[in-house]
Amino acid sequence: MTIMDAAAQSRTFARAWGDLVAGFGKRELWLHLGWQDIKQRYRRSVLGPFWITIATGTTAVAMGGLYSMLFKLELSEHLPYVTLGLIVWNLINASILEGAEVFIANEGLIKQLPTPLSVHVYRLVWRQMILFAHNIIIFVIIAIVYPKPWNWADLAVIPALGLIAANCVWVALCFGILATRYRDIGPLLGSLVQLLFFMTPIIWNESTLQAQGAGGWAKVVELNPLLHYLDIVRAPLLGADQELRHWVVVLVLTVVGWTFAALAMRQYRARVPYWV
Incomplete structure (x- = not known):
């Protein structure tokens, strides 16, 4: 078998799926x-x-308190909103930025330990x-201070977190x-994520835009996919109405x-060990 034949055989969906399954099977390791x-x-x-x-x-307390005063929002509503936004954002942010470095940071293990990349x-x-x-402990404390009515629909947060985790995996992959092939991708993502933080409704919301006379921007904000990821987790925990469109977009x-x-x-997949 030639090198070309071996390379062609390694580039199959079966090998890619096998890596993901084998990596998940090594749960004790990861x-x-x-x-x-x-x-x-x-x-x-x-x-x-x-x-x-x-x-x-x-x-969360500093930003929630400051922006509730600036925009004249109820602290009991805005503080839990900002807190959950920051907590979920930290998870998404890490999957992007640390995901870009995941193989580079594990260069030694990749070269020395024969294990699936997905591990x-x-x-x-x-x-x-x-x-x-x-971090969710912060929200639990705030929820005790500012209690909200709960119902069974709020348990939707469980599949929502499962979807977030599944998306974190493909984002990191x-x-x-x-970023392993093109090392400029890491710094570029850092700048992009910083911009997305301010473009995502974490410390502000739609009512804030309308109060500032920028209600038309609400349609532009809808183009930000992170809005939908935040909402499927934040809405159930805040006891707010859940909108189907957010779930559809995320799915x-x-x-x-x-x-x-x-x-x-x-x-x-087969080239990553040579790139790191």
């Missing part, structure tokens, strides 16, 4: 590595990962879900492969994203 990442980052720290919780909580992506998403669990983007991820894995 669960352990993800947990060790948290412990290593906060080694000899008394509060450990709760430092991130404190930082996120401080930012490193699952490790990243698992680590971010642990941090998300720490796509950007990880792309469509999930299918499209995984299609691109499958194509990227099929075509470039």
Whole structure:
């Protein structure tokens, strides 16, 4: 068999799917590595990962309080809104920025440990879900201070988080492969994500735009896909009405994203060890 034949055989959807399945099957490995990442980052720290919780909580309280005064919004409504927005944003932000570095950061393991590439992506998403669990404590405290009525429909947050995690996986796969090949992608994504933060309704909402006479921008904001990802998690936890269009957009983007991820894995999975 020639090198060309071997390369052609490696570029199949079966091999790409096999990598994803085999990587998920090594749960003990990536669960352990993800947990060790948290412990290593906060080694000899008394509060450990709760430092991130404190930082996120401080930012949420400061921004929620400031913008509620600036835009004359009820603090009891705006503070939980901003808090959830920041918590979900941190999860999405990490899947993009750390996802772009996921293979580069694991160069040693990729070259020395014969394991599916997807293991490193699952490790990243698992680590971010642990941090998300720490940060959600902030919202629990705020929900106790400013209680909201709940109903069974609010349990939709569970499949919503599952969709977010599934999207984090394909985002990290796509950007990880792309940024490994083209190292300028990482800094470019950093600038783009920073811009998206201000274009996403995290510290402001539609009523804020209307109050400032910019109601027409609401249609432009709808083009931002992150709006829909935020809403499917934030609306159930706030006890707000859930809109079907947000779920439809997220489901469509999930299918499209995984299609691109499958194509990227099929075509470039075997090349990543040579690029890192």
